[in-house]
Amino acid sequence: MDIALQRELARLLATLRREGRQQSGLDQRLVPPDNATAYRVAGMVAEELGWDVVGWKIAAMKEGLQRQLRTDSPIYGRVMMPVVPSPATVEHAKVCSPIPEVEYQAILGADLPPRERAYTMEEVTEAVVSLHPGIELAECRFVHDAAFPPLPAILADGAGSGIIACGEAIPDWKTRDIAGQEVVLSCNGTLRRKGTAGELLDHPMVPLTWLANELSRTGVGMKAGQIVSTGTLTGMLRPKPGDTFVADFGPFGSVTATYA
Template identity: 30%
Template sequence: MHPDAIRSAAITLAARRLSGECGPLLAGDAAPQTLDEALAIQQGVRELLGNSVAGWKCGLPGEGRVVLAPIYGSTAFDASPCPAWVRGGVVRTEPELAFVFAAGLPAREQAYSRDEVLAAVSGVRLALELIDSRFDADPKPSFLQSLADGLVNQGLLLGPHVDKAQALAASTLAIRVQQGERDELLAGVHPAGEPLAPLLWLVEYLRQRGEGLLPGQAVITGSYAGVVELLPALPATLQFGELGTLTVDFSAR
């Protein structure tokens, strides 16, 4: 892609992210055709927003895909009411665990070991990823278009700290959702088998690109129950197995 096309695509997506408006897929010269082009657009959005990166969402790569996107500081919250875009009368969320880094993992020549990454994780928190796309619902965006747009991330809500050892062992985690008259138990399974695996991949991927994890950043590595739709302006409680409970209510952005 020509740099002008990358910038045009990034301007479109950054403007929609700020306004909350959805629109058509990127088209013509502005449509990414490769992973590198999609990531270049994603980086362009970061630069245009001029926003700090509070963390990352990631998943294990596969089938020619890389799964990572920045979570912006202005959309990371740790208290309610939590601002969110409301679509169709609901806020779309994903229940996750967030790995928090007090000191960070700076870029360096040699790879980080599993033990080094674990030592750098200063805490684990219950979390809800806030889900939203900058594209119209129909037609469904391709993976490359979604990657350019930040993989449907609109923000992150960080909840209580939980036991680190228990969190690392949580390959399955029943999610109980209570809101109003709703009381639903979801059989949660981590999509990577273990919550740490995508984090280890992300650390190495960023290192190879000359980047690192910064102090205070948080990383989420996959939803235990897919998308959970919650009503705004009505308190909701999500119990993460034996780890703990997160309570939230949303305010419309």
């Protein structure tokens, strides 16, 4: 896929994001041939938009979600929509193929720039200034129909990144049982899902360390102040207009998001 086609795809995806709309399928000549090309296009999308990269999202740390997302490795994307405090409200009609994903959100207090030596989990943990309960309000520029394109097209679109709804910081999170804490997701008062970081991520710092090294390897890096959505704890659901989701992290607080 030559640079002209990469730029054409980037312009298309930037236009869809800017105008808040989707399309069905993608011309085969614009489908990136591999993930590396897709991530380069995602960087071009950010350049085309000129929006601040407020953070990053991670998905598919373990095999179960990798199968659902048609990948054999974790994936990531830039977050360019605003981070909003809980309780959050978005208009269902203005969100493209919405999916609420319950996740721990890490905010960096120090840069993690590209370097030759790999980052250790201890170094990455030290760079995190706070950890929060949250819900990623993911979306996608491609309609989920029979023409839905292959994964590299989704990665070029930021891996489905959307708005992050963020709760209050978890006090003393480095000494708490983050991995073992059960998280409960309800919709309109009805229990829908349960999960733990231990089951889906091992610990939020595991995917964060993976991302730090992936971005370092490709010469991108992360910056202080950015937020990282570390991966879903309760899988993926399709909301209906009017649905209100509450993610209960027990002693770590709760987060609410409504699709008005």
